[in-house]
Amino acid sequence: MRFLIPAALLVVLLVFLGIGLTRDPREVPSPLVGKPAPAFDLALLGEPQRYTQDDLKGRPVLVNFWASWCAGCRVEHPLLVKLAGEGVEIIGMDYKDTDEAARQWLQRHGNPYRRVVLDAQGTAGLDWGVYGVPETFVLDANGTIVYKQIGPMTEQAWTEKIRPLLQGQKS
Amino acid sequence: MIPEIGHFLLIVALGVAVLQFLVPSWGVWKGDARAMAVGQSAAQVQFALVFLSYLCLTWAFVQKDFSVTYVAANSHSELPLMYRISAVWGAHEGSLLLWMLMLAGWTGAVSVFNRRLPADITATTLAVLGAISIGFLSFMLLTSNPFDRHFPVPADGKDLNPLLQDPGLIIHPPMLYMGYVGFSVAFAFAIAALVSGRLDGAWARWTRPWTTTAWLFLTMGITLGSWWAYHELGWGGWWFWDPVENASFMPWLVGTALIHSLAVTEKRGLLKSWTVLLAIIAFSLSLLGTFLVRSGVLVSVHAFATDPARGVYILGFLAVVLGSAFSLYAWRAPRLKSDGDLAFFSREGLLLLNNVFLVVAAAAVFLGTLYPLFVDALGMGKISVGPPYFNAVFIPLTAPLAVLLGLGMAVGWKRAKLKEVVRQLRWPAALAVLLAIVLPFLWVDGIGFAVFGGVLLGCWVLLTSVHDLWGRVRAKRSLLNGLSSVPRSVWGMTMAHIGLGVWVLGVAFVSLYSVERDVRLAAGESAELHGYQYFLRGVDPVRGPNYDADRGTVEVTRDGASITILHPEKRLYRAQQSVMTEAAVDESPIRDLYVALGEPFDNGDWSLRMYYKPAMQLVWWGGFIMFFGGILAASDRRYRLTKLAQAPVGADGKVGA
């Protein structure tokens, strides 16, 4: 009987390895999902007033961390512009960037953002647990984070994950 | 044309591997001697085919044939010849071919050296190795063909990963693979023992040199890998408990346990089913390592570019090979009866404990490496397990091993008297305590509980090894007579143990007393670290064959006297536009002075990382001495005797382990 133990352990191991193959070890869920948006109080691009987490409440929004120096942001940008055109509210968090570079970049590639918050030092990024740009948070009307997209926004993530979430919000 | 020939040769080799598996198996089943003998020629033909195929790929690299996808992805017109040859194993497909070459080489060696073994044992062994070849050859041909062409042919290649453009990386993978693959021989012998139902001292004696040889290559491979990481990664570390490192360390631990349990099986006819199980597990862990590295289930610094299809294939292969092996084990192992008594305080008793600690240590590494995957698969979250965990768990599990080692050598087989052993070892023990107090003061100007413990264990291992050897020599008339009467296997054991002692000393010092400092320096400025002044003379651009570098000139002085001039580099490899740090190290057995260039500042200043690392070299020396001990042990004359000689031995009383 005890000679069967190694074989039994092997079966268990193979099952785990099999499940492991279907997972992405790099896909780490954000602990912020289900929590209220972290606090920040930052300046806006081209507007005099400050912007805080309270300004994100009242309707579902996408909070998109981006920067003019970020290559992945170019990739997702056309999709963001398209979504903005469809009426999705996107708040841009300009991460570790300068006003001038951001303004030029938006002029060149189009501006999908309702507001552009200037996170020049990356402090908000740190509090939001941003690894690197681009990252997009989905917030419900209460200002609670319901989803986080790491890396460029994709058509697939939008249609399969985010839009259903937002529709759930509205109904 | 050449790549097509290489591809074709692999296909033929697969056919031969199928023959090598089927015909001898049938022969063993039917008792047909001629069918059994086919295994030998098939093994040799297979080696020739794979070797030629390997040359074809090397040729494609040397000739810069960028129409071959693999060459284009891993070479470049500016890549130096040396690295074009080593680039063959620079990525997944080619390294698999290297793996296959090693397997064919080991198989060929078995077919040559095992001629006088019982025909059914040789036939089964070769059939098992043939089955493993089938798995790897078909894996390569179906999912990872290194000879695939692509059109249009690119103007130039994408270059070899700059991390791999280092002399350490030229020999590290072949050594490592020799070790990994070498355990397939012990595995095949274990299967042969299960199939034939015969497992005796002779079986253990056939298996020992193969196992030791695999182990010594693995030891060298791991040591070189660590040496490479130290010089090339630029962070001063030499062991990161990365999944890929662990994948090589687990078979090493189990292989070490196997070497010791084989000694018990050979000398005392005990632990038979356990030895067989260890042989199977050692190779299983080699295969598991392949899976972990190439399937992408774990995040690692060194992982290959991954592809789910490959993961599925290797998993299937694992299931077939290991599933059969463990099923066979469950079925046949109960028949392997060990006879004889096993006293706790005897060499075999202590070796059993040695096995307990080694295997549990391997299990701990296994658990830590795979735990994130287990937790994720169970949907219990994502966690990381890293160096702090491994250090906390591994050290208490392995420290008793060092204590046992010293005892074990002083204790005879069968039964020993505690009083006698205590009497023998009281001087080594006292000297070890003394050294553990004195050495830290001499070496690192300080002492603490941890360094005392580490040095004590290291010295204990060293001194008891030397003491044991001295005991053997002293029994003879003269020193020369004594030294020459010690069999090579005993020399090997002693060397390997001394290597371990040296290694433990090095680890204790370097882990506990390294000093590190990051500074920002302008040219002409200096910084102090542990009594050494580092003057940054300047940083100048240098053009290498396929990279552009910033090359620092750092003069190190102590009390005004110049010690050395170091040239750390920051290289930008042109083809991949990737930046590599080349640390510069002034090495000596006492301490390493290590400098790496960090990032430049806008005003031309540089950040420098400097280390003072005491006894770092002992870690490498420990590995090399173990490797050398392995060579001595594996080449002992008694393993080369083809018949089971029964010549009595002089009554010096000691038996090599």
Add this chain to the structure above:
Amino acid sequence: MSPRHWALALLLALPVLAAAQPQAEEPPLTVQATLDAGQQERYRRLIHELRCLVCQNQTIADSNAPLAQDLRSQVERQIAEGRSDDDIRHYMTARYGDFVLYKPPVQRNTVFLWAGPFLLLLGALAIALRQLLRRRNAAAITPAAPDPQALQKLLDEDRP
């Protein structure tokens, strides 16, 4: 067992955190030596326990990725502000989850990770002991053991 114990590394000056900031306009971040010796030791230990999340498998001590630099300076700042190690770990897990900790805390999903090796050791020792006892009993039934010399000679016989 790479350097994890910084017991005597007390004379260290504080690392100048060289920064590869994504944009060139801002001067690289340099941090002044504000920590005392004990704080520096804590700093060293903590940065070797935290994972650089954007790297393949490295601690924030071993990476020059911008995120690693940010997190290092965050650790330093918080130590200077008098936060405890646990406060800092909590700060990190609140943002990045348990994934950021290379030394996972003992909790529901890590119980077996921490206890496992030692349970295994106990189990293995128990099995080995049982084996030894059983074998010794076997020995007790056999006739009285011969004297050690003769034994040794017997043993040596299977050796050329």
